[in-house]
Amino acid sequence: xxxxxxxxxxxxxxxxxxxxxxxxxxxxxxxxxxxxxxxxxxxxxxxxxxxxxxxxxxxxxxxxxxxxxxxxxxxxxxxxxxxxxxxxxxxxxxxxxxxxxxxxxxxxxxxxxxxxxxxxxxxxxxxxxxxxxxxxxxxxxxxxxxxxxxxxxxxxxxxxxxxxxxxxxxxxxxxxxxxxxxxxxxxxxxxxxxxxxxxxxxxxxxxxxxxxxxxxxxxxxxxxxxxxxxxxxxxxxxxxxxxxxxxxxxxxxxxxxxxxxxxxx
Numbered sequence: 001x002x003x004x005x006x007x008x009x010x011x012x013x014x015x016x017x018x019x020x021x022x023x024x025x026x027x028x029x030x031x032x033x034x035x036x037x038x039x040x041x042x043x044x045x046x047x048x049x050x051x052x053x054x055x056x057x058x059x060x061x062x063x064x065x066x067x068x069x070x071x072x073x074x075x076x077x078x079x080x081x082x083x084x085x086x087x088x089x090x091x092x093x094x095x096x097x098x099x100x101x102x103x104x105x106x107x108x109x110x111x112x113x114x115x116x117x118x119x120x121x122x123x124x125x126x127x128x129x130x131x132x133x134x135x136x137x138x139x140x141x142x143x144x145x146x147x148x149x150x151x152x153x154x155x156x157x158x159x160x161x162x163x164x165x166x167x168x169x170x171x172x173x174x175x176x177x178x179x180x181x182x183x184x185x186x187x188x189x190x191x192x193x194x195x196x197x198x199x200x201x202x203x204x205x206x207x208x209x210x211x212x213x214x215x216x217x218x219x220x221x222x223x224x225x226x227x228x229x230x231x232x233x234x235x236x237x238x239x240x241x242x243x244x245x246x247x248x249x250x251x252x253x254x255x256x257x258x259x260x261x262x263x264x265x
Contacts, residue, residue: 019107023098023115042123046086047131050078068227072141075131076226077195077219080154083124084161084193084215085186090116091165092172092179095258109259110252113165121158128154145228153221156240160214163244166251170258194219200232207234214240 032041054071061070094112101107135141144150172179190196194216199207210216211234220235 015106016111019111020115020118023101023107023111024119027115027119042119043126043130046079046082046124046127049082050075050127050131053078068230069135069140072135072226073223074196075135076128076222077193079124079128079131080157080215080219080222081190081193081195082127083120083158084164086120086123087117087161087165088168088182088186090120091169092182094169095173109170109255110166113162113169113255117162117165120161124158125154142227142230144226145230146225148225150222150225152237153218153223153225156221156237156244157215157218160218160240160244160247163247163251167247167254168251170251170254173258173261174254189215192216198223198231199234211236211239214243 028042054074057070057074064070091113094116095109098112101112102109132141136143168178168182172182192210192213192215194210194213199210199216199220202210217235217237217239220233221237223231224233224235
């Protein structure tokens with residue numbers, strides 16, 4: 001009986017993997033087509049933005065700031081920020097754009113969010129690694145002091161982005177105003193993202209306030225994983241874990257509610 005249940009669970013898992021893979025391929029072809037560099041744009045786009053912003057900071061502030069390389073510091077903050085902005089943007093109206101696929105009973109509304117999210121995470125990871133290798137060659141990026149902490153910070157950052165997408169995707173279907181409001185919030189939150197500063201560089205009162213942001217906690221973890229004892233960081237690992245859990249639960253309830261209102265054509 002246990003073996004039978006395990007076999008059914010394994011079959012369900014494999015089916016889900018095939019569904020998400022198919023949705024990812026469909027999304028990539030729809031967005032990037034089959035010409036030029038195709039799906040590699042998911043890596044090139046964050047790299048382009050991070051590189052340009054890093055160069056601007058390099059010419060504005062010099063090669064280092066607080067003893068660490070400006071280009072590497074800005075790039076390690078801007079690429080995760082780009083991940084957040086792209087994930088949120090792709091979650092808006094994700095159900096409406098794909099609701100015809102709900103004709104297939106095996107496909108769930110959450111699959112639309114997961115497929116788009118995985119694409120953005122893969123693109124962000126590729127951009128991060130490529131950026132680190134290139135900057136390391138030019139002696140602008142250090143050997144990570146704690147690769148485990150860096151990966152943990154990136155993972156928690158990504159999971160929190162996913163929990164936001166699970167909540168924002170159904171909200172954008174419930175309210176048209178929310179669809180217009182979400183892009184504005186992605187710009188408003190930049191000062192609260194920790195992308196361009198460390199908590200050690202701000203006042204104690206501002207630090208206590210910014211520690212409420214899951215993005216800042218994750219960003220501090222990633223920076224500590226890269227520069228180690230060269231920098232002083234502050235973070236609470238339970239903040240992003242707790243926020244991700246709450247937002248994901250709310251998002252799953254909202255997804256279930258919205259699914260009942262979608263019409264399959």
